[in-house]
Amino acid sequence: YLTACPTNVGTGIRVSVMLHLPALKLTGEIERVLRAAKDMNLAVRGLFGEGTEATGDFFQVSNQVTLGRAEKEIVSEFRSTIVPRIVDYERMARQALLDEKSRALDDRIFRSYGTLRHARTISSEETLLHLSHIRLGVHIGRIKDIPIEVLNELFLETQPAHLQNAHGGKLTGEQRSAARADLIRRKLGCA
Numbered sequence: 001y002l003t004a005c006p007t008n009v010g011t012g013i014r015v016s017v018m019l020h021l022p023a024l025k026l027t028g029e030i031e032r033v034l035r036a037a038k039d040m041n042l043a044v045r046g047l048f049g050e051g052t053e054a055t056g057d058f059f060q061v062s063n064q065v066t067l068g069r070a071e072k073e074i075v076s077e078f079r080s081t082i083v084p085r086i087v088d089y090e091r092m093a094r095q096a097l098l099d100e101k102s103r104a105l106d107d108r109i110f111r112s113y114g115t116l117r118h119a120r121t122i123s124s125e126e127t128l129l130h131l132s133h134i135r136l137g138v139h140i141g142r143i144k145d146i147p148i149e150v151l152n153e154l155f156l157e158t159q160p161a162h163l164q165n166a167h168g169g170k171l172t173g174e175q176r177s178a179a180r181a182d183l184i185r186r187k188l189g190c191a
Helices: 022-027 030-039 071-100 102-118 124-139 148-157 160-166 173-187
Strands: 016-020 042-045 058-063
Touching (some): 016 124, 022 030, 022 071, 030 071, 071 102, 102 124, 102 173, 124 148, 124 173, 148 160, 148 173, 160 173
C-alpha cells in the first residue's frame, strides 16, 4: 500500500499488543527493553497510543516495518518471539523485586490497595497507577481476593468517557473523580 507514512508502506498490517510491565518500570529495566525494541524496528507507545506516557505501566508495542515482509511472518514473529521475550523480561524483573525488595514491593501494593478501598475522590491517572500496583500484587500472589477480571474492568470503566456514559451524561472533573472512587469501592466490595 502507498501511504503518507513511510512505516505503513508495504502490507499495511500493524500488529500491536498491550503489555502490562510494572516490574520492568520499577526496576528501571524498561529503558533497556525500549532500546532493544527500537533496534528491532518496533514502536513502543504509552497506554493511549503515540505521544502518550505508559500510564498504569501499560505499553503498546507494534511493528514499524511492513515493506518486504509477509503478514504471516510479522504476526508469527510477534506471537513466537517478541511478546514471549518481553514477558520473560517482565517475569525476571518481578522475581528480582521479590528477591531483593520484597518489603518495599509489598508496601507499594498494599498502599495502593488501601487507597483504592478508601478514596472518596480520585483522578484517572492516580487510579491507573494504583490499579497497576494491585494488578502486579494479584499476579505475584500477594493479593488473593480480587479477580484479575475486576481489575481489567476497572482499567476501562474508570476512564472519563466510560464514567460519563454510565452516568448518562457529562460530568465535571470533580463529579468524575467522586464517581470513579465510588465505582472502585463498589467493584472492590468496599462501598
